[in-house]
Amino acid sequence: MKTSIFILVFLLFNTIGFSQEAEVKYDEALAKSLHADEYGMKKYVFCLLKSGSNTTISKEESKKLFEGHMANINKLAKEGKLVVAGPFMKNDRKYRGIYVFNVETVEEAKKLVETDPAIKANLLEA
Template sequence: MKNILFTLLTLVCCNAFFAQETTAVYDEKLAKSLNADEYGMKKYVFCILKTGNNTTATKEEKNKLFEGHMANINKLAQEGKLIVAGPFMKNDKNYRGIFIFNVSTIEEAQALVATDPAVKANIFEVDLTLWYSSAALQEISKLHDKIAKTKI
């Protein structure tokens, strides 16, 4: 009986401990700096990179284009225009990767992808759409820098 009461008391205490809510404090200055709306959200442009129709590029040309592609990614990220970028794993949809642009129109995103040598050479083609998500997404690179042991 003692063991049952002890277990029950432990469960009640654990439940009380884990049930405590932590209320985040609204930071108006941060929200404004990230252009957040009243919900903490904002518009971005989501881009899916797909395999392009360039089938004639040599291995050396592709290597040079990918070097330019990575340099462009880093440049756009440093400028705050590119929030997230990354490749897809092998798939049957010809999806190669994604970009999330910190812009609010398709036209702005088109101008940014036009700076990518792999897109210009039709190694990749792009599909752009407006996307509504947390304005805090813009802070991801700061966090990523803290956890990436090796930099690209």
């Protein structure tokens, strides 16, 4: 019984000790350099990609369009406009992947999405 109480008290003190948060300091210069708001929050635009309506395209054309898709991703990433891009595993909803854009508005993100050859050819839908 004493051992159980000792273990319980020991775990309680460890939990209390590790749950203490360190003081987080607001870095105004960093927030400004990232174009964050007055609270230090940075906006991003999330785009979900789904399978498109074009199902009659040849494998050769599809391969060429997806090469252009990857080149476009790399171009946008180098420009600092695309923070994250990646595929999803097979699923029932036909979700294919995501884009996370480093832009201020949905309209800006839509213009960037329109530069994707796979989306232009309706292989993917944003």
